[in-house]
Amino acid sequence: MFEKDKLEELKKEKKEWEEGSLKKVLDKFAERKDEFMSISDAPIERLYTPEEVEGLDYSEKIGYPGQFPFTRGVQPTMYRGKLWTMRQYAGFGSAEDTNKRYKYLLDQGQTGLSVAFDLPTQMGYDSDHQMALGEVGKCGVSISSLKDMETLFDGIPLDKVSTSMTINSTAAILLAMYIAVAGKQGVPPDKITGTIQNDLLKEYIARGTYIFPPAPSMRIVTDIFDYCSKNVPRWNTISISGYHIREAGSTAAQELAFTLANGMTYVDSAIKKGLDVDKFAPRLSFFFNSHNDFFEEIAKFRAARRIWAKIMAEKFGAKNPKSMMLRFHTQTAGCSLTAQQPYNNIIRTTLEALSAVLGGTQSLHTNSMDEAFALPSEESVKVALRTQQVIGFESGVANTIDPLAGSYFIEALTDKIEKEVLEYFDQIEALGGVLAALERGFFHKEIANASYRYQKEVEAAEKIVVGVNKFTTGEETQMNLLKVDPGVQKKQEDQIKALKEERDNKKVEELLGGIRQAAKGDDNLIPYITEAVKEYATLGEICDVLRDVFGEYKEQTVF
Amino acid sequence: MDKKIRILMAKPGLDGHDRGIKVVARALRDAGMEVVYTGLHQTPEQIVEAAIQEDVDAMGLSILSGAHMALFPKIIDLLKSNNAEDILVTGGGIIPKEDIEELKKMGVSAIFGPGTPTTEIIKYIEENVKN
Numbered sequence: 221m222f223e224k225d226k227l228e229e230l231k232k233e234k235k236e237w238e239e240g241s242l243k244k245v246l247d248k249f250a251e252r253k254d255e256f257m258s259i260s261d262a263p264i265e266r267l268y269t270p271e272e273v274e275g276l277d278y279s280e281k282i283g284y285p286g287q288f289p290f291t292r293g294v295q296p297t298m299y300r301g302k303l304w305t306m307r308q309y310a311g312f313g314s315a316e317d318t319n320k321r322y323k324y325l326l327d328q329g330q331t332g333l334s335v336a337f338d339l340p341t342q343m344g345y346d347s348d349h350q351m352a353l354g355e356v357g358k359c360g361v362s363i364s365s366l367k368d369m370e371t372l373f374d375g376i377p378l379d380k381v382s383t384s385m386t387i388n389s390t391a392a393i394l395l396a397m398y399i400a401v402a403g404k405q406g407v408p409p410d411k412i413t414g415t416i417q418n419d420l421l422k423e424y425i426a427r428g429t430y431i432f433p434p435a436p437s438m439r440i441v442t443d444i445f446d447y448c449s450k451n452v453p454r455w456n457t458i459s460i461s462g463y464h465i466r467e468a469g470s471t472a473a474q475e476l477a478f479t480l481a482n483g484m485t486y487v488d489s490a491i492k493k494g495l496d497v498d499k500f501a502p503r504l505s506f507f508f509n510s511h512n513d514f515f516e517e518i519a520k521f522r523a524a525r526r527i528w529a530k531i532m533a534e535k536f537g538a539k540n541p542k543s544m545m546l547r548f549h550t551q552t553a554g555c556s557l558t559a560q561q562p563y564n565n566i567i568r569t570t571l572e573a574l575s576a577v578l579g580g581t582q583s584l585h586t587n588s589m590d591e592a593f594a595l596p597s598e599e600s601v602k603v604a605l606r607t608q609q610v611i612g613f614e615s616g617v618a619n620t621i622d623p624l625a626g627s628y629f630i631e632a633l634t635d636k637i638e639k640e641v642l643e644y645f646d647q648i649e650a651l652g653g654v655l656a657a658l659e660r661g662f663f664h665k666e667i668a669n670a671s672y673r674y675q676k677e678v679e680a681a682e683k684i685v686v687g688v689n690k691f692t693t694g695e696e697t698q699m700n701l702l703k704v705d706p707g708v709q710k711k712q713e714d715q716i717k718a719l720k721e722e723r724d725n726k727k728v729e730e731l732l733g734g735i736r737q738a739a740k741g742d743d744n745l746i747p748y749i750t751e752a753v754k755e756y757a758t759l760g761e762i763c764d765v766l767r768d769v770f771g772e773y774k775e776q777t778v779f
Numbered sequence: 780m781d782k783k784i785r786i787l788m789a790k791p792g793l794d795g796h797d798r799g800i801k802v803v804a805r806a807l808r809d810a811g812m813e814v815v816y817t818g819l820h821q822t823p824e825q826i827v828e829a830a831i832q833e834d835v836d837a838m839g840l841s842i843l844s845g846a847h848m849a850l851f852p853k854i855i856d857l858l859k860s861n862n863a864e865d866i867l868v869t870g871g872g873i874i875p876k877e878d879i880e881e882l883k884k885m886g887v888s889a890i891f892g893p894g895t896p897t898t899e900i901i902k903y904i905e906e907n908v909k910n
Binding site for chain 1: 792793794795796797798800801802804805806808816817818819820822844845846847848849850853873875876892893894896897898
C-alpha cells in the first residue's frame with residue numbers, strides 16, 4: 221500500500237523507535253505477559269505498521285463493497301441501505317407457546333423469525349417415540365405434523381416475514397410443511413423467503429443431530445437445492461455453519477476452514493449432479509460464531525468473504541457475482557457465557573455482536589444472559605435484542621462501511637487467517653476431501669485438541685474468564701428462568717393420537733410408499749415429501765421410512 | 780498398586796453437545812483413570828447395560844438439552860433394579876440449581892455446572908469412588 225522508498229523509510233523509523241523509546245521502557249518495565257495470544261492461540265504482535273501489510277494490493281485484496289472479492293461487504297451500501305436483520309433464535313414447548321413468543325418478538329421490533337426445534341423434531345422422532353423421553357419442547361418447539369406447523373405460524377403473514385429454520389436431517393420435511401402452511405395463507409412458494417440450515421456435514425463434525433449416513437444425506441441436500449431453484453427461488457437452501465464447530469471448541473481459523481471446506485463439498489456435489497453453479501450458488505448462505513476475541517472475529521468475517529469469492533470464481537467457474545458473495549448470519553458465542561455472575565454475559569454479548577456488525581454480517585442473533593442455566597426468559601431476550609438495537613441505532617458504527625479496513629492490524633490479521641485457512645484446505649485435500657477426512661476422525665481430533673488446550677489454559681489462568689478464574693465472588697445470582705411446561709409431552713402425544721384417527725390413513729400409507737420408492741431410486745425426494753405432509757403424514761413416519769431405506773449413521777468417538 | 784478407577788462417560792437422550800464431556804473424559808484419562816465414552820444418543824437402558832458390562836466404578840452423564848429430569852432418574856432406577864447402585868453417578872450440563880437439589884435427593888452424587896475446573900471433578904471422583 222506504500223511506495224518502496226517510503227516503506228524503507230518507515231522501516232528505519234520503526235527500528236529507531238524499537239531501539240529508542242520502546243527499549244527504554246521495556247528495560248524498566250516488562251510487559252504484562254511474555255507472549256500475547258488471541259483466544260485461538262494466534263500470536264499477536266505489539267504493534268502493526270505499514271511493514272506488516274507491505275505486500276497488500278488494495279484493488280486485489282480489499283476492493284469495494286458489493287464488488288469482488290467482497291472483503292468490505294456484499295452490498296454496495298451495507299448498513300447505510302438497511303441494517304442487518306435482527307433475528308433471535310427462539311422456540312420452546314408447544315407450537316402455541318412459541319407462536320406467542322414470536323408475536324412478542326415481532327412486536328418488540330425484531331425483523332425476522334428464527335425457529336428452534338426440539339431434538340425429537342431434529343432427529344426425526346414424533347413426540348410419542350421412546351427416544352423423545354424428556355426432550356419434547358425442551359430446547360426448541362416440538363413439531364410432529366403439519367398441524368403443529370399451522371399453529372406455530374398462526375396469525376403471522378408468511379409473505380411479509382422471513383423465517384430461518386435451524387433444521388438439518390429433517391430439513392426437507394420442515395420446509396415442505398412451511399410451504400404447505402404458506403399455501404394455506406394464500407402465499408405461493410415463489411413468494412416465501414427464509415433459510416433452512418440443511419448443513420449435514422457439520423452435524424457429523426460437531427453438532428450431532430445426524431440421522432442418515434453421509435451419502436444419502438448429501439443426496440437429500442442436493443435434492444433440496446434442485447427443487448428450490450425451480451420452485452422456491454427466494455429461499456436460502458442451506459446455511460453452511462461454522463457456529464457449532466466453534467462451539468465445539470475449534471479455533472477461529474478452524475471454524476472458517478472447515479466450514480468453507482464443507483461449502484466446497486456441497487457445491488461440488490451439486491455440480492456433479494448436473495446443476496448449474498450460477499443457478500444454485502446465489503442461494504447458499506453461511507452461519508458463523510462471533511466469539512469474544514474482538515479483532516480476530518472481525519478479521520475472520522472479512523477473510524471469509526474474500527476466500528469464498530475466489531473459490532467460486534476460480535475453482536467452480538461461477539460467472540454470476542451473486543454466486544461469489546458470502547452472505548452470513550452470526551450468533552454470539554454461547555460457549556463464552558458463564559453461569560458465574562451472569563449479568564457479565566450482557567457485556568460479552570455486546571462485544572461479540574459489535575464484532576459481527578463490524579465484520580459485515582447480514583443477520584444477527586444475540587444470546588441472552590441466562591443461557592448458561594436454561595432457555596432464555598422473555599425479559600432476558602428483550603435485553604439481548606435491545607443490545608442489537610443500541611448498536612444499530614445509537615452507536616454510529618453503522619454509518620460507514622467496513623470502518624476497520626485499512627487498519628494495519630485488521631488487514632494483517634485478515635491475511636493471516638486467510639493463509640491459515642488455505643493451509644487447512646491443503647491438509648483436507650491431502651486426506652482425500654471432507655468425507656474422507658471425516659472418516660479418519662481428522663475434524664474431531666483437531667477440534668478436541670483445540671478445546672482441551674483452551675480448557676487447560678483457563679485452568680492455569682493463562683486465559684482469563686472474568687468471574688470464573690479471576691474476580692470471583694462465590695455469590696449466586698438469582699434469575700427468573702424460563703420453565704418449559706412439563707405437560708407438553710403428554711399434550712403432544714394426545715394430539716398425535718387424535719390426528720392419526722382423523723386423517724385419511726389409507727392415503728398416508730400410499731404416500732409413504734411413494735417416498736420409499738423414491739428413496740430407493742433417483743427421483744427427487746422433495747415432491748413426494750411435500751405431498752405426504754399435506755395429508756398429515758408425521759415427521760416420525762416419514763423418517764422411519766427413510767431410516768429403513770438409508771440406514772443410520774454411527775459416529776466415531778474421538779476424545 | 781491401587782486399581783485404576785473405571786468410569787463410563789455417557790450422553791443420554793438426543794443432545795449433541797459433546798465438548799464438555801470430551802474435555803472431561805480426556806482430563807480423567809490424563810489423571811490415570813480408565814475412561815469409556817459411549818458417544819451420542821444413548822438410551823438409559825444402553826447406558827446402564829454398558830456400565831455393568833464395562834464394570835465401572837463411576838459414571839459421568841452429560842445433558843445440555845433440558846431432558847435431565849426425565850433421563851437421570853430413569854438411569855438411577857435402572858441401576859437399582861440391576862443391583863448396580865454402588866456405581867457413583869455424577870453429571871454435568873445446563874442444569875438449573877433447583878433441579879440439582881432434586882437430582883441429588885434421587886441419588887445423583889454430584890452435578891458439575893459450566894465453569895467447573897476439571898481438577899475439581901477428578902478430585903471428587905477419586906475421593907468418592909468406593910474402593
